[in-house]
Amino acid sequence: MSNTTTNYIGKPASRVDGRAKVTGEAKYAAEFPAPGLTYGVVVSSAVAKGTITKIDTAAALSLPGVLQVFTHQNRPGLAWFDKKYQDEDAPPGTPFRPLYDEKILFSQQPIALVVADNFEVARYAASLVEITYETEPHITSIKNRLHEAYTPKEYKSAEPSPRGDAEKGLAQAEITHEAEYSHPSEHHNPMEMHASTVVLAEDGTLTVYDKTQGVQNSQNYITQVFGLAKEQVQVISPFVGGAFGSGLRPQYQLFLAVMAALELKRSVRVVLTRQQMFSFGHRPATIQHLVLGSTSQGALTAVVHEGFAETSRFEDYTENLVNWSAMLYKCDNVQLAHKLIQMDAYTPLDMRAPGGVTGLYALECAMDELAYKLDKDPLELRLTNYTNIDLSKDNPFSSKELKACYQQGAEKFGWAKRNPQPRSMREGKTLIGYGLATGAWEVNQQKSSAKAVLSPDGQLKVTSATADIGTGTYTIMTQIAAETLGLPLANVTFKLGDTALPQAPLQGGSWTAASVGSAVKAACEGIQEKLLAHIRNLKEGPLAGVQKLEEVLFADGKIILKSNPAQHMLLPEVMRLAGENFIEATVTTKPELRQKKYSMFSHSAVFVEVLVDEDFGTIRVTRVVSAIAGGRIINPKTARSQILGGIVWGMGMALEEESVMDQPYGRFINHDLAEYHVPVNADIHDLEVIFVEEDDDIVNPLGVKGLGEIGIVGTAAAIANAVYHATGKRVRDLPITLDKLM
CATH class of the missing domain: 3.90.1170.50 (Aldehyde oxidase/xanthine dehydrogenase, a/b hammerhead)
Structure with a gap:
């Protein structure tokens, strides 16, 4: 930032709300007392x-x-x-x-x-x-009911649209791959x-x-x-x-x-x-049909992606299930379809990376299968079809460091040591498999408001009605405010989660840092402007004659003259001379029009090692390297936690998670944490996160892209691909359990 030297953004600050959470001071919805409750x-x-x-x-x-x-x-x-x-x-x-x-x-x-x-x-x-x-x-399964599928009148975002001539592209293909991929319903279980x-x-x-x-x-x-x-x-x-969306x-x-x-x-x-x-929303079960056509060198000539997903009898729930196949790789002929099948169940609900984690699971497994048919390195196949243009919209990407993700992730993981033949790497009875997948998640900025109030004692209070569902919102907003006004973190308090506070969007879609963070930054810049207005009126003193923000720095609780750092004033001193009891600014920010000229995404490359017992089919994920291009990283410590959480959930999706429907009764029967299996400590081994440097001044004033979803997207596919490399058996129906491998 041009007018501050107090750097908190990009530093691994501990959670400012951490003490409240570990001591029980933090109260949740069912813990607030009331007389006569x-x-x-x-x-x-x-x-x-x-x-x-x-x-x-x-x-x-x-x-x-x-x-x-x-x-x-x-x-x-x-x-x-x-x-x-x-x-x-x-x-x-x-x-x-x-x-x-x-x-x-x-x-x-x-x-x-x-x-x-x-x-x-x-x-x-x-x-x-x-x-x-x-x-x-009642009917509570989409299997054997694809003939009942219908195209909904409305989509959550843009309706998937075709381009080129997929039928012609397939006819021209020298190699084709066609398969069906599926996964069950899953529940959030916070x-x-x-x-x-x-x-x-x-x-x-x-x-x-x-x-x-x-x-x-x-x-x-x-x-x-x-x-x-x-x-x-x-x-x-x-x-x-x-x-997680619930x-x-x-x-x-x-x-x-x-x-x-x-x-x-x-x-x-x-x-x-x-x-x-x-008993309420969940990730919808899907069945996806993929057809890929390519030249003998691996250049895609056609992509056909048709998805079938469940919905309720009373609402049409859609998500971006198939859209990824139109933007991730270079291909002139793409045909997409997203259809719904009604069930006697509650409407599905957004669940971490809705549509992305499931649609990319199918696409990235299909790409892996195509690579084996071509006798081509799966990483090389992705590079062959790399694109800097989002062909689904004919827009350039605002930034895209996916190649750097591939390069840094592969080097750290040791991808070059991979023997390309399935079932070729082993230690005794243990089969070793390497797999990779690409991830992407759309970047959004929503209209948001924030209020900043500076007190004479140098304390800053910033507020917005956003949420913190465990992602670190309290902390990163505190960092943004502290850096913008050059105050110590201890002098800044951020308050959220109250309808009495300035307007904020739902916390979802990985847009909170971009949206609320931009508003917090702007509100603090509003305080800067008001302080400068008082400085302009000074006839004498160390800052007399200053007219523009570019002439000063905000650091260490002071306003410092750039041309002579020895000349400065404390923020409370400026307020005292101006006779101000407090200075406040309320600001609303929204996306800039220039963003419409670009496609804005975060990207990832996920590399996975699995060990599979040859006799029993048990699978262990022993190493994961996830290389993330997520724009500017506000706090590497909380950011890493977000990606780790996504990786672990991706492991659950690939190997364990399944909401089991008892069809005769139409009820999910493993509806507790004893029977709904998720990864536990013993399942987790070596997880490594790489944040690839990425500068983007298009996405929002902070240059952030959001990290809530990108950690899980691609992980399940990478694990599925690693299991195939280890065993030579392709399981296209998640979760991959030992009975499917045996």
Whole structure:
């Protein structure tokens, strides 16, 4: 930065909220106290489709301490039930409305809420509610139903569009590869379960502590559904125990808690159980059909990518599943299709790198298979088809250091030592495999606001209604503010997660650093401008005569004359001379128009080593090198944590994660952390992250690209490719379990 020498950006600062988290000072949605608090427990449907014919609540209501049992028969009439309101992250369709009527749309649908003076009584009373159903046949699998697939009218982003003539390109191909790739539904499973604590004040206003990735989205939801003014509802979420996309939409516990609080005129807390965390959105199962055509030298002549994904009966959920095949590699003939198949299940929901991690799994495995058919190094094949133009939009990339990712990752990993023949590397009964894959994730900047307030004691408070779902938002925003105004980190406080603060987008899509960070920087620059305005009025002193920001530096709590660093003034001194009790600036930033001329992506190259037991088929991921081109890195320490988390999740996706649907009952049956398998410490070995230097002044004022998604994208494909190299057996249906290898 031209006007500061206090460098915090790019330095590995420890989390400023770390102490609060490890001491228990940090409070989560289900931990805020309230006088006279009551507790709600959700009763879930036992069937996947049908009609409630009878609900008997007498036994539950007879228990001392039970205040009410809410069902579709006694819930309040609400404006929301006209079907018009959708939350900020809702796909096209009619959002699910809890307790709307007697219809059952999916298994574990919330059909009653028992509210009592204490949690134990509420939980026991919920077990006494008796429900009689008239069931209907349900469908909860997309397999063998591709003939029912349809093209949705709307897409979450741009509809995938073809180019060239794929049929002609395939006819010209000397080598072709065609295969089908699939993966099951997966669930987010954050440590903190979804919860809402609704505190009702004497004047009827609500303070809602909600597990969410966007407090303003929850506030808008509540006010629209219940017909309240924004002044009547404050939503607070200072800490979130993981979300991964599950908190982008308001979940049904929020509706139920607010409804009960308004009806009972009491404060109410509703917490979902781990099992109920499987009753709403998840990563959709997909089946993907890939056809690649190439010359004998490996130049792609055609790419055909058709994806089939699940959705609910009431909403059309789409994600960028196939779009990656149009932009990642150079090819003139591309044909894409993304189709949906309806199921009697809840609508899928964004889950870390939605569409990218699954679409690129299929594409990158197909590229690996093509490389073997060509007898070509998989890395060389990718370089043969490298492009600096996003051919799907005919735009140049704002920056693209993917070649450097390939080079640095391969060198660190030792890719050159790979014997190209499958099943050729071993140590005794242990087969060794090397695999690689490319990753990409779109860069976005959203409209955001931030407020900065400088006090006479040199303390700076910066605020924005964004979230921190564990990514390090508190810390990097503190670093950005401290560097911009040249203050010690200890002098800066960043506050988030409150609807009373300036507007911010949902925390998702890897855009928070770019969006909110740009607003924080601009707000602090607004403070700089106001301080300079006071300096211009000085008739004497070390900074008299200064007219432009370019003439000074902000560092060490001072404003320093560039031409003579011995001449400086402390920030509080300037404020005192100006008679200011505080200086504040509120700024809103948004993307620049010039961004539309470019395609903006982060990129990665993931290299993996696996060891496979020849007799038992057990797989160990022993080494991963992930080389990331993610623009400017604000904090290498928290950034590395983001990538490590993505790698571990990619391992889970490749080898363990599967939400198992019991088809006869239409219910996910491994709905707990004992049976839903994720990697644990014993599964993790040598993980290395390389941040490739990348300068980009197009993406946003900070030059950051976001890291939440890029760590997982490509990892599962690299593992799948390594397993093939080790064993000579190609498994195209995730997760790769030992029974599929045997």
